[in-house]
Amino acid sequence: xxxxxxxxxxxxxxxxxxxxxxxxxxxxxxxxxxxxxxxxxxxxxxxxxxxxxxxxxxxxxxxxxxxxxxxxxxxxxxxxxxxxxxxxxxxxxxxxxxxxxxxxxxxxxxxxxxxxxxxxxxxxxxxxxxxxxxxxxxxxxxxxxxxxxxxxxxxxxxxxxxxxxxxxxxxxxxxxxxxxxxxxxxxxxxxxxxxxxxxxxxxxxxxxxxxxxxxxxxxxxxxxxxxxxxxxxxxxxxxxxxxxxxxxxxxxxxxxxxxxxxxxxxxxxxxxxxxxxxxxxxxxxxxxxxxxxxxxxxxxxxxxxxxxxxxxxxxxxxxxxxxxxxx
Numbered sequence: 001x002x003x004x005x006x007x008x009x010x011x012x013x014x015x016x017x018x019x020x021x022x023x024x025x026x027x028x029x030x031x032x033x034x035x036x037x038x039x040x041x042x043x044x045x046x047x048x049x050x051x052x053x054x055x056x057x058x059x060x061x062x063x064x065x066x067x068x069x070x071x072x073x074x075x076x077x078x079x080x081x082x083x084x085x086x087x088x089x090x091x092x093x094x095x096x097x098x099x100x101x102x103x104x105x106x107x108x109x110x111x112x113x114x115x116x117x118x119x120x121x122x123x124x125x126x127x128x129x130x131x132x133x134x135x136x137x138x139x140x141x142x143x144x145x146x147x148x149x150x151x152x153x154x155x156x157x158x159x160x161x162x163x164x165x166x167x168x169x170x171x172x173x174x175x176x177x178x179x180x181x182x183x184x185x186x187x188x189x190x191x192x193x194x195x196x197x198x199x200x201x202x203x204x205x206x207x208x209x210x211x212x213x214x215x216x217x218x219x220x221x222x223x224x225x226x227x228x229x230x231x232x233x234x235x236x237x238x239x240x241x242x243x244x245x246x247x248x249x250x251x252x253x254x255x256x257x258x259x260x261x262x263x264x265x266x267x268x269x270x271x272x273x274x275x276x277x278x279x280x281x282x283x284x285x286x287x288x289x290x291x292x293x294x295x296x297x298x299x300x301x302x303x304x305x306x307x308x309x310x311x312x313x314x315x316x317x318x319x320x321x322x323x324x325x326x327x
């Protein structure tokens with residue numbers, strides 16, 4: 001009797017073990033396989049960069065590709081940018097998507113072999129990411145977030161339609177994209193308008209910097225500086241308290257409460273960056289031979305509620321060229 005019980009127990013154990021092994025094998029077979037692994041490095045979270053990331057991923061969905069996106073945020077820290085890029089290289093990802101100038105520079109510093117596609121970069125040539133817009137060279141290409149007419153149109157609108165004579169600008173000088181935009185604004189403004197600037201190093205300094213310009217300027221103009229835009233609500237609050245219109249550099253910032261902007265949809269430049277990435281991965285194209293693209297569909301958008309809060313009366317003539325939104 002005891003022998004029979006022992007044999008029965010052994011058979012039962014073997015049956016359970018065999019079943020478990022079979023189930024484990026089936027579980028492994030069910031593990032998802034991916035066409036590619038793409039590392040996404042982004043300097044900080046804010047609506048424009050998030051929209052660009054969403055557009056990038058959407059391009060792969062539309063192409064029917066199953067991709068493992070490894071998304072890493074640097075929380076505004078340049079050292080984190082480099083660590084993220086180095087880790088992607090160590091993981092041997094198929095491609096790096098860099099969402100900001102600093103993110104792209106760190107990626108390029110980490111590898112000259114893995115393809116890099118960037119977006120939300122204001123001055124790809126000036127930031128030493130590419131040799132030229134037409135022929136980037138190396139292992140890099142992407143889409144820029146600056147339209148050639150955006151800054152000239154904004155300056156013209158302020159000086160000709162709003163009679164602004166003094167403009168205040170906030171920026172982080174360590175962001176190369178911001179410094180290039182400030183210089184561009186000064187160049188275009190010439191003697192038509194006086195530009196006063198205040199610098200910040202972290203988002204915590206943004207409100208105080210904005211307050212330092214109050215009473216000295218007729219309007220504030222916030223370009224696509226990641227540090228300032230991540231704390232945009234602080235600037236908007238100052239604009240509302242001081243009846244000072246806050247013009248911005250992107251449509252997402254208008255929706256957040258900025259008065260007006262000549263801008264475009266960051267989703268679109270992210271989507272186009274995704275299309276370039278697909279050409280590299282699926283068609284074997286050399287990123288250095290794919291031209292960098294400018295954004296399309298530039299338009300003037302005015303936030304009616306923000307205008308009221310900042311003491312600006314929307315002129316009838318503006319309505320002919322602007323899209324008026326209420327948020």
